[in-house]
Amino acid sequence: MAQAAYKKPTRAELRALNKSRKKREIQEKADRRKRLGPWYKRLARHFRLYWQLWLMVSPAMFLVILFSYVPMYGVQLAFRRYDPLKGLTGGDWVGFEYFEKFFRDALFFRIIGNTLRISMWTLVMGFIAPIFLALLINQIGGEKTKKFVQTITYMPHFISTVVMVSMLNIFLSPDSGLIAKLFPTINLMGNQAAFTPIYWMSEIWQHCGWNCIIYLAALASVDTSLYEAAKIDGAGRLQLIRYVDIPALLPTAGILLIMNMGSVLGVGFEKIFLMQNTLNIQASEVISTYTYRIGILSTQFSYSTAIGLFNSVVNFIFLIMANQIAKKVSNTSLF
Amino acid sequence: MATALASKVKVRAEKRKAQHKTVSDWIVDTIIVILLVAIVASVIYPLYFIIIASFSDPALVAQGKVTLIPQGVSFRGYEKIIMDERIWTGYRNTIVYSLVGTAVNLLVTLPTAFALSRAEFKPRRIILFLFTFTMFFGGGLIPSYLLMKDLGILNSMWVFILPGAFSVYNMIIARSFFETSIPEELRDAAQVDGLSYFSYFIRIVLPLSGAIIAVIGLYYFVGHWNDYFTGLIYIRDLDKQPLQNILQMILLSNQTGQGAASMSALESQNFADQIKFGVIIVSTLPLLVIYPFLQKYFNKGVMIGAIKG
Numbered sequence: 001m002a003q004a005a006y007k008k009p010t011r012a013e014l015r016a017l018n019k020s021r022k023k024r025e026i027q028e029k030a031d032r033r034k035r036l037g038p039w040y041k042r043l044a045r046h047f048r049l050y051w052q053l054w055l056m057v058s059p060a061m062f063l064v065i066l067f068s069y070v071p072m073y074g075v076q077l078a079f080r081r082y083d084p085l086k087g088l089t090g091g092d093w094v095g096f097e098y099f100e101k102f103f104r105d106a107l108f109f110r111i112i113g114n115t116l117r118i119s120m121w122t123l124v125m126g127f128i129a130p131i132f133l134a135l136l137i138n139q140i141g142g143e144k145t146k147k148f149v150q151t152i153t154y155m156p157h158f159i160s161t162v163v164m165v166s167m168l169n170i171f172l173s174p175d176s177g178l179i180a181k182l183f184p185t186i187n188l189m190g191n192q193a194a195f196t197p198i199y200w201m202s203e204i205w206q207h208c209g210w211n212c213i214i215y216l217a218a219l220a221s222v223d224t225s226l227y228e229a230a231k232i233d234g235a236g237r238l239q240l241i242r243y244v245d246i247p248a249l250l251p252t253a254g255i256l257l258i259m260n261m262g263s264v265l266g267v268g269f270e271k272i273f274l275m276q277n278t279l280n281i282q283a284s285e286v287i288s289t290y291t292y293r294i295g296i297l298s299t300q301f302s303y304s305t306a307i308g309l310f311n312s313v314v315n316f317i318f319l320i321m322a323n324q325i326a327k328k329v330s331n332t333s334l335f
Numbered sequence: 336m337a338t339a340l341a342s343k344v345k346v347r348a349e350k351r352k353a354q355h356k357t358v359s360d361w362i363v364d365t366i367i368v369i370l371l372v373a374i375v376a377s378v379i380y381p382l383y384f385i386i387i388a389s390f391s392d393p394a395l396v397a398q399g400k401v402t403l404i405p406q407g408v409s410f411r412g413y414e415k416i417i418m419d420e421r422i423w424t425g426y427r428n429t430i431v432y433s434l435v436g437t438a439v440n441l442l443v444t445l446p447t448a449f450a451l452s453r454a455e456f457k458p459r460r461i462i463l464f465l466f467t468f469t470m471f472f473g474g475g476l477i478p479s480y481l482l483m484k485d486l487g488i489l490n491s492m493w494v495f496i497l498p499g500a501f502s503v504y505n506m507i508i509a510r511s512f513f514e515t516s517i518p519e520e521l522r523d524a525a526q527v528d529g530l531s532y533f534s535y536f537i538r539i540v541l542p543l544s545g546a547i548i549a550v551i552g553l554y555y556f557v558g559h560w561n562d563y564f565t566g567l568i569y570i571r572d573l574d575k576q577p578l579q580n581i582l583q584m585i586l587l588s589n590q591t592g593q594g595a596a597s598m599s600a601l602e603s604q605n606f607a608d609q610i611k612f613g614v615i616i617v618s619t620l621p622l623l624v625i626y627p628f629l630q631k632y633f634n635k636g637v638m639i640g641a642i643k644g
Contacts, residue, residue, distance in 0.1 A: 050532075136374070152379055155626065162563050162583045312472055312473060
């Protein structure tokens, strides 16, 4: 009955309602302003109340402005011809000259191809592996065994890149390496076709355990009655994983996938750089190592900045796109 | 009595249920166990191998005879490493950079995280946006390099401390912790007692935040300890290089062997390999030592980081 009594307001009524509400809001704002005084008084009051909080954030703000925003401002170097005497922003304006130079660079397609190939493999495999490992670890019944497996698989995460790459060199070295013995005819570290698999597999070896923590937590929060209900319905081990565990992981997985998409062209510099040698350079030169070679080693500052800027812009576009897609598909998004 | 009996019955019922596993469940279980054993073995064996190879007879290691137990124990590699002055310089530098760096990190990060966790602090949204934007967009290598040059901190210790003094990611982790784990009633009580933000933060919040300080302290410390990039780009003098860069130098220069004159080419190559194993252990040792003490915080730390946003 109550529903029948409700009469849908007409458009005019709604408009009037909105108008009066807006009026009231404006009035309230004005009242507040009157009570608190003019803007400088309000500002003074704000600082009187919160100056300690401002003091607490100021070192970080100073550092971020100096070390992140000043270089961002310096990105205009990509559009100027660098002149050591005039500094970062004093060179002649040349527009997109350095970008065109990069697009016409003989290495352009190879570098972009390498970057995309290495990062896509790492992204996809590095996304699947932790989910798989988390599902496996979650099957362990005993708490102690679970802890043990976790402790072991986290460990490599803390190894430095230098040590990681030297371990690769040791285990893949053609005369004495343990893994190299499985491939007696090829020199793995010097093989172009082997570079990408070596890269992503070692990435997984190192970070899979660590990256699965977050999934394990998601699995730990699954309501146990779901398992019981599924068991009563006759679900076996595999069905429990398929119909209870995996759906529980999907939201987390979505967010992580978006975050990873933001670094499609951003494969880490250190590891690739350390893995490079004269034999595999054709397959291992990526954007970040190329900016280093051009910028620091051959001091073509403007050209290197242009390549770096191209890289960040593409990354940013990928991030926005992934975020947008995720918003549409699954209602999970980063921002 | 009744509940004890009920639970006993329940346990027995569960046991019976466990015994009545279907064949396919048995197969799945076996596969899971095999996979887990294989994964654990493949993670631990390379680490274990490097440890035993570092003090085994290098010739036997090269022939592939060292697999599970060390053979022909020899500490000559370690002797050589200990006598190498570069290692000690690198060690000293890295310890100084890591300790000072982590201290500065925490001094900057924790107060910022606290201030941004206060809901009544209205400008926090825009400040937070200013910070998070830098996670996704940056100036790049060369503008940063030129900035360090202009600031005059190129080739000095400060390049390790200042540019990375504040990590937005770690700040967000700490902020989530302050928001979710410190009850708001404490602030109300503190306000009644007339505590300022400073004294509230130092006397109430920090003592309750041991876990998060340990976690982000560890993240920062490991970051400093493993940092190779800074030394590569910004440091020219050998005596200012951190351990990772020295390590890389030793690993590269020992490629061709550096043994005594009396050694054959093969012998010196093997010896060089032993030094490689040794320096890997020596450089990773401190992290391995603190690892067991800190690992109980890992799950917590990652989880706090996960509920941001």
